[in-house]
Amino acid sequence: MATRQRALLPVRRRAPGAPGARRGRGHAHRVRRREAAAGWLFTAPAVVALIVFLVLPIITAAWVSISDWNGIGSPFSSGVHSVGAANYAALLAKPGLAQQDLGLSIRDNLYYVLLVVPLQTALALLLAIVVSRKALRGRGFFRTAFYFPSVTSSVAVSMIFLFLFADAGVINAALGYLGVHGPNWFSDPNGLLHMIASGLGIRSPAALTGHGLLGVSWWDWLAGPSVAMVTLIILAIWTTAGTFMLLFLPALYNISEQIEEAAIMDGAGPWTRFRRITLPLIRPALFLVLTLGLIGTWQVFDQVFLITQGNPAETTLTPAYLAYLVSFGNQQWGQGAAIAFILFGIIVVFTVLQRLVLRGRGSLNDVRGWRA
Amino acid sequence: MIPRAGRMAGRSKPWARTGLYLTLAVFAFLYIYPFLLELGTAFKTEVDAVNNPVNPLPHNWVVSAFTELGQQDFPRWFMNSVVVAVFVTLGRLLFDSMAGYALARLRFRGRGALFAAVIAVMAVPSVVLLIPKFLVIRTLGIYDTYPGLIIPLLADATGVFIMKQFFESIPPSIEEAAKIDGAGTFRIFWSVVLPMARPALMALTIVSFQGSWNDFSDILIAHENPSLDTLTTGVGRLVSGQLGTATQYPLKLAAAMAMTVPVAVVFFVFQKHILRTDGGALKE
Numbered sequence: 317m318a319t320r321q322r323a324l325l326p327v328r329r330r331a332p333g334a335p336g337a338r339r340g341r342g343h344a345h346r347v348r349r350r351e352a353a354a355g356w357l358f359t360a361p362a363v364v365a366l367i368v369f370l371v372l373p374i375i376t377a378a379w380v381s382i383s384d385w386n387g388i389g390s391p392f393s394s395g396v397h398s399v400g401a402a403n404y405a406a407l408l409a410k411p412g413l414a415q416q417d418l419g420l421s422i423r424d425n426l427y428y429v430l431l432v433v434p435l436q437t438a439l440a441l442l443l444a445i446v447v448s449r450k451a452l453r454g455r456g457f458f459r460t461a462f463y464f465p466s467v468t469s470s471v472a473v474s475m476i477f478l479f480l481f482a483d484a485g486v487i488n489a490a491l492g493y494l495g496v497h498g499p500n501w502f503s504d505p506n507g508l509l510h511m512i513a514s515g516l517g518i519r520s521p522a523a524l525t526g527h528g529l530l531g532v533s534w535w536d537w538l539a540g541p542s543v544a545m546v547t548l549i550i551l552a553i554w555t556t557a558g559t560f561m562l563l564f565l566p567a568l569y570n571i572s573e574q575i576e577e578a579a580i581m582d583g584a585g586p587w588t589r590f591r592r593i594t595l596p597l598i599r600p601a602l603f604l605v606l607t608l609g610l611i612g613t614w615q616v617f618d619q620v621f622l623i624t625q626g627n628p629a630e631t632t633l634t635p636a637y638l639a640y641l642v643s644f645g646n647q648q649w650g651q652g653a654a655i656a657f658i659l660f661g662i663i664v665v666f667t668v669l670q671r672l673v674l675r676g677r678g679s680l681n682d683v684r685g686w687r688a
Numbered sequence: 689m690i691p692r693a694g695r696m697a698g699r700s701k702p703w704a705r706t707g708l709y710l711t712l713a714v715f716a717f718l719y720i721y722p723f724l725l726e727l728g729t730a731f732k733t734e735v736d737a738v739n740n741p742v743n744p745l746p747h748n749w750v751v752s753a754f755t756e757l758g759q760q761d762f763p764r765w766f767m768n769s770v771v772v773a774v775f776v777t778l779g780r781l782l783f784d785s786m787a788g789y790a791l792a793r794l795r796f797r798g799r800g801a802l803f804a805a806v807i808a809v810m811a812v813p814s815v816v817l818l819i820p821k822f823l824v825i826r827t828l829g830i831y832d833t834y835p836g837l838i839i840p841l842l843a844d845a846t847g848v849f850i851m852k853q854f855f856e857s858i859p860p861s862i863e864e865a866a867k868i869d870g871a872g873t874f875r876i877f878w879s880v881v882l883p884m885a886r887p888a889l890m891a892l893t894i895v896s897f898q899g900s901w902n903d904f905s906d907i908l909i910a911h912e913n914p915s916l917d918t919l920t921t922g923v924g925r926l927v928s929g930q931l932g933t934a935t936q937y938p939l940k941l942a943a944a945m946a947m948t949v950p951v952a953v954v955f956f957v958f959q960k961h962i963l964r965t966d967g968g969a970l971k972e
Contacts, residue, residue: 355796362787373820469902472944615815
């Protein structure tokens with residue numbers, strides 16, 4: 317497949333010095349100098365923008381995260397002092413409210429990641445497989461329908477979900493037809509795993525409530541996503557599955573007809589064909605979707621801001637939203653920046669872990685040559 | 689692409705076909721119904737929206753939600769969104785294609801390092817940069833101004849990457865002919881290269897327009913003056929602020945609908961450039 321991709325996008329390198337070669341040496345030199353100047357000139361606007369709004373912010377934030385800057389004046393003015401690792405210590409080492417908030421935000425976001433990433437990947441793949449059927453009538457229509465939420469703004473999608481999951485909203489009305497009394501979706505802080513445990517008769521065992529991590533007891537770490545968080549999880553799956561469907565499609569179209577036919581001749585059923593042919597051949601796309609999914613889901617911000625603001629009982633808090641609250645709300649800029657860097661660390665660790673896990677199970681070659 | 693005439697056609701068993709269409713029908717419902725509800729509820733009365741949430745058809749069609757939006761700052765937000773999206777899109781089209789062209793074609797020292805840096809920058813999660821971006825915007829003195837909303841969004845490593853990949857895929861022979869005729873680099877870029885880059889520019893247009901039109905968090909941290917609110921932050925504030933506890937579903941959904949329409953139009957006009965009908969490739 318990698319070769320096919322290459323064939324479609326041939327990378328042509330021009331022969332060294334081709335155009336200027338036939339004229340004099342000095343001319344070639346001048347042409348090259350002019351070309352170098354043009355090269356820097358052409359890249360300058362983009363590079364300046366990237367430096368000012370991506371590189372400079374990282375440096376500024378790194379400094380703020382170890383400073384006592386209070387939001388007044390420039391963070392680089394003489395009145396601002398370094399506090400060393402104090403901001404990080406307050407978050408990671410010192411028991412207190414700040415540490416507990418961070419712990420809760422990591423817990424909430426972790427459950428979000430653990431549910432959204434596999435489910436949205438599975439749904440995206442299912443939609444892609446169904447939509448890629450050649451014999452399917454109205455393929456364009458279905459593809460557009462599934463992709464449309466991806467072009468809609470998070471604000472508009474949030475409005476729709478506020479309406480769907482309202483106390484007397486569409487979902488609860490539909491559940492009512494089935495005789496089920498739906499929950500108050502956005503105000504129910506009960507964790508799913510806690511609800512299952514209490515169904516089995518387990519309630520706050522002392523062994524788990526006594527100790528914990530980051531100011532959150534083990535029992536609370538094991539709460540599972542709250543009912544409110546479930547709405548955000550459904551929203552994310554519904555919105556992004558279409559985007560990732562689009563990433564699976566080229567990979568599916570590239571599976572050669574002959575392989576598929578040969579497998580059918582050999583009597584392989586649909587499930588066997590999916591596991592033995594489709595999955596191995598779309599590994600690079602799968603890898604890309606999982607990586608993008610992982611990075612994206614650790615950064616939930618818009619929906620939390622718009623729908624739940626971290627409530628109820630801090631069960632929909634995320635590090636990204638917490639960093640915003642702490643810095644813009646409480647004016648604790650050092651701590652807010654420190655949370656942002658901790659989030660960055662989490663994303664890096666998860667991406668590397670995922671890479672190791674997936675790479676261990678397949679050859680490196682699959683991954684090469686495929687980039688969206 | 690290799691033609692695959694009649695793949696699966698006529699060969700699949702009837703029950704498999706039924707299953708396929710049933711799956712499709714269920715998901716099409718799950719994906720379309722919410723938008724139908726959005727559309728219908730926007731024209732409902734408050735009471736109708738609360739009492740009959742499931743039926744997308746209004747009992748009486750009313751436009752009160754839209755008139756109320758008109759009395760809010762909605763038209764102003766709309767204009768701000770247009771200004772931001774248009775300038776960001778134009779700026780990205782120019783800067784990304786210039787940088788992409790230079791990185792693909794022009795030989796200069798540091799080109800490899802520059803490209804590596806672009807890739808590295810793409811990997812930094814954007815939410816992590818929210819606070820630091822605010823700090824830089826304030827330091828530059830463009831906080832609470834239109835440039836403060838627009839310029840930060842021009843930093844677009846992904847677009848540079850897309851354009852570089854594209855320029856590497858087209859043969860350099862035409863440009864070289866122009867070069868031998870003595871045309872300068874910018875002249876070649878402007879009148880020879882850019883016209884050839886139409887497909888990639890189309891894709892970049894839709895991605896940039898959609899991205900900046902829908903951007904919430906970057907706009908949020910770049911201003912506090914309500915007159916600079918775009919649709920996303922304006923509606924967002926309306927909902928999380930004064931409407932937070934009130935239901936007012938027709939108003940909320942009318943706002944959601946009105947902000948979706950322009951991006952939907954751009955999407956349907958340009959969609960063949962992202963959703964290729966036969967190859968099905970995302971040109972991103």
